[in-house]
Amino acid sequence: MAARRTTVLDWRTLLAWLCALFLLVAPPFLSAYWVGLLTQAVILGILAMSLDLLIGYTGLPSLGHAGFFGVAAYGVGVLSTTYHAGVWTSIAGGFLVGTLLAALLGLIVSHVRDVYFLMITMALGMVLWGLSFRWIPVTGGDNGISGIPRLEGLIGLPSGPVPFYYVALLVFAACMLLMMLLVRSPFGLTLQGIREHEPRMRSLGFNTWLHGYLSYVCAGAFASIAGIIWAYYNGFVSPTYLDLTASSELFLMVTLGGPATLVGPVIGAGAIVILKNVMSAYTARWLLILGIVYIVTILWAPQGLWNLGKRRSA
Amino acid sequence: MESRKATVRLKADTTHDRFANVVSGFSRTTAIAIALICAAAIISAQTGAPQTPIKIGFMVPLSGGNAQNGRDILNGFLMYLDEIGYSAGGRKIELIVEDDEAIPAVGLTKARKLVERDEVHVMAGALLSSTGYALAPYITSMKIPMVYPVVSADDLTQRRRSEWIVRTGWSGSQPNHAFGEYAYQKLGVKSVVTVALDYAFGWESVGGFERTFLAQGGRIRQKIWVPISVHDFAPYLAQIPRDVDAVYALLLGRSALQFMRQYQEFGLKGRVTLIGGGTTTDEHVLPFMGDEALGTVTALHYSAALDTPANKTFAETYRTRYKKIPSYYSESMYTGGKWLIAAINAIDGRVEDRQALVEALRRVKPEGLPRGPVELDQYGNPIENVYIRRVERVNGQLQNTVIDTFPGVSQFWTFDPARYLSEPLYAR
Numbered sequence A: 001m002a003a004r005r006t007t008v009l010d011w012r013t014l015l016a017w018l019c020a021l022f023l024l025v026a027p028p029f030l031s032a033y034w035v036g037l038l039t040q041a042v043i044l045g046i047l048a049m050s051l052d053l054l055i056g057y058t059g060l061p062s063l064g065h066a067g068f069f070g071v072a073a074y075g076v077g078v079l080s081t082t083y084h085a086g087v088w089t090s091i092a093g094g095f096l097v098g099t100l101l102a103a104l105l106g107l108i109v110s111h112v113r114d115v116y117f118l119m120i121t122m123a124l125g126m127v128l129w130g131l132s133f134r135w136i137p138v139t140g141g142d143n144g145i146s147g148i149p150r151l152e153g154l155i156g157l158p159s160g161p162v163p164f165y166y167v168a169l170l171v172f173a174a175c176m177l178l179m180m181l182l183v184r185s186p187f188g189l190t191l192q193g194i195r196e197h198e199p200r201m202r203s204l205g206f207n208t209w210l211h212g213y214l215s216y217v218c219a220g221a222f223a224s225i226a227g228i229i230w231a232y233y234n235g236f237v238s239p240t241y242l243d244l245t246a247s248s249e250l251f252l253m254v255t256l257g258g259p260a261t262l263v264g265p266v267i268g269a270g271a272i273v274i275l276k277n278v279m280s281a282y283t284a285r286w287l288l289i290l291g292i293v294y295i296v297t298i299l300w301a302p303q304g305l306w307n308l309g310k311r312r313s314a
Numbered sequence B: 001m002e003s004r005k006a007t008v009r010l011k012a013d014t015t016h017d018r019f020a021n022v023v024s025g026f027s028r029t030t031a032i033a034i035a036l037i038c039a040a041a042i043i044s045a046q047t048g049a050p051q052t053p054i055k056i057g058f059m060v061p062l063s064g065g066n067a068q069n070g071r072d073i074l075n076g077f078l079m080y081l082d083e084i085g086y087s088a089g090g091r092k093i094e095l096i097v098e099d100d101e102a103i104p105a106v107g108l109t110k111a112r113k114l115v116e117r118d119e120v121h122v123m124a125g126a127l128l129s130s131t132g133y134a135l136a137p138y139i140t141s142m143k144i145p146m147v148y149p150v151v152s153a154d155d156l157t158q159r160r161r162s163e164w165i166v167r168t169g170w171s172g173s174q175p176n177h178a179f180g181e182y183a184y185q186k187l188g189v190k191s192v193v194t195v196a197l198d199y200a201f202g203w204e205s206v207g208g209f210e211r212t213f214l215a216q217g218g219r220i221r222q223k224i225w226v227p228i229s230v231h232d233f234a235p236y237l238a239q240i241p242r243d244v245d246a247v248y249a250l251l252l253g254r255s256a257l258q259f260m261r262q263y264q265e266f267g268l269k270g271r272v273t274l275i276g277g278g279t280t281t282d283e284h285v286l287p288f289m290g291d292e293a294l295g296t297v298t299a300l301h302y303s304a305a306l307d308t309p310a311n312k313t314f315a316e317t318y319r320t321r322y323k324k325i326p327s328y329y330s331e332s333m334y335t336g337g338k339w340l341i342a343a344i345n346a347i348d349g350r351v352e353d354r355q356a357l358v359e360a361l362r363r364v365k366p367e368g369l370p371r372g373p374v375e376l377d378q379y380g381n382p383i384e385n386v387y388i389r390r391v392e393r394v395n396g397q398l399q400n401t402v403i404d405t406f407p408g409v410s411q412f413w414t415f416d417p418a419r420y421l422s423e424p425l426y427a428r
Helices: A002-025 A032-058 A066-082 A087-109 A114-134 A161-184 A186-196 A198-203 A208-234 A244-257 A263-282 A286-300 B002-014 B016-051 B067-083 B104-117 B129-142 B174-185 B200-216 B253-265 B309-322 B328-346 B354-363 B417-422
Strands: B054-060 B091-099 B122-125 B146-148 B165-167 B191-197 B219-226 B246-250 B273-277 B297-300 B374-376 B382-394 B397-409
Touching (some): A002 A263, A032 A186, A032 A263, A066 A244, A161 A186, A161 A208, A186 A198, A198 A208, A208 B104, A244 A263, A244 A286, B054 B067, B104 B122, B122 B328, B129 B146, B174 B273, B174 B297, B200 B246, B297 B397, B328 B354
């Protein structure tokens, strides 16, 4: 048993390092289009990891997580176009508005669990979408906000997809490191305890409400970071960033990749970004293929790709 | 080559005389061969670039709720490309189609793919205004000419125009400026309630109508905005006072069908005249409507029932090919395609010169368009006819019969462009 576990761990670690090496070295040799896709994968990877804190580690399935991502993006959009704020002000503003919103909404949602949590986060996500769509003087409604300046130029890097990619990769690496530390810290272990058996954790004297709340805020903060880079990457913000489709696609990234692994959701995000873009270039029926991939995953790898062959401790 | 050298050597061994002959013969052959190769090289150098196909990148929503409209746009384009045998300016045309899912960020990713990976020379497409706005900065920064056949957001050719974007469709307020005047003068409508989808397209259409209608002395009693995801019009229809002269409706797709049905159920049909923006009775929904739609008067730059030879041919061919009536979406990229090909022909297929291509796009004036004569103004928006259409049943089928025509309508109507642009964009 022990031996088998080691070997299983080995191919996983090897694959993870190979991916990391590829992400670090390959982009200068790839075409601009592929660098763009990798940039998307890396940014959505941050977002998927942040949702994994909730779904995987705390056991709180959120269907409104794209809300924070979008709100932070709108923060950057509004500050850098309407108010012509500097780059650092815009970034700080986007981060603060996303995180504070998570702190506020967390007060509402962290009292409920399971399917009720799913429903209430979905409802709040829809509210945020509605706000972005209807608060026209600020958000520009359906048309969104375009004309966000390029990030590379603002922070003194040569412009182009590759420098931007490395900025995104750096942020990604920092976020991943922080989240790894978080889930291995006593705080993170408590979260996993809550996921497994909340009444027991409560009887052990843990303030489970506060833990759930803080986990929600942390997830919101990391999602905001992803939203900020996304806004700069696309150069515009629109309500589709935070609609239900975005949130559910994000949910699928986490479940496809494997919750409670951090690496898994990144793989899920990368797989979906690349599958979508590569397949849709060849066939108009790409949604069908994506659907089949989801079904196959649910049937043969219900714990996600990254957990394939791993026996989950009950 | 090797065997030939051997032959030469063999022959050279025989006699001195023949040796000389062979050598001179050989060198003559060589010289001719070299000359031929050089000539071929020169010819291919001259025509080498134009021999590669012209790549056109095209994107519309092909999945999701807007897929049908996207499909119509694509159909029109495919039909035109078939007519010209996929060649223009002496070069083959390669069409690369992408699905933008009606999501702006996806549209941008697809645009990047078309430009950076497929290296297209020119792009066309997009349906939604949000996608149109999202693509604009990228198109401008990459200096890729792009044709917008449908996107109707006013500001794309007004306050936020790009020199690389050419619109062959229309701007949202354009037909409505004409319609506001028409409703007051010809339809005798003095007071109106508007029911419109609550997003930029709705605001701009109603805004255009309101402006000229008020200027005539008309009165807008109430503006009702319905969310684009509307399922039930009951709460909105209940607000309409029965003593107004007309209801102006701006809807499309499913919402238009639902509205028509409920308008009749509420007993409004026959009591309050129904007028509206062109999409409310456009041919993408008209075949699915019944008698409840009869008599609705709308304004648009196209009608499938337009009685001109060019349109009759177009509509007939389209109908045979796709087994349905062309909508304004179908016509949009037939005309857009014709426009694009005319520009490519005007520069003899040298699409690598993007500046020349975009200038040609702004300059050309293709003839025989289904919708009638069109030319671009200096802002990149068409000046075209606006048709006032009434829904009638002809040979058992509903159609938008053209009852009046405003020729050569500009996006600025009769206003001074500079002053028009200094005023804010139409909003709620």
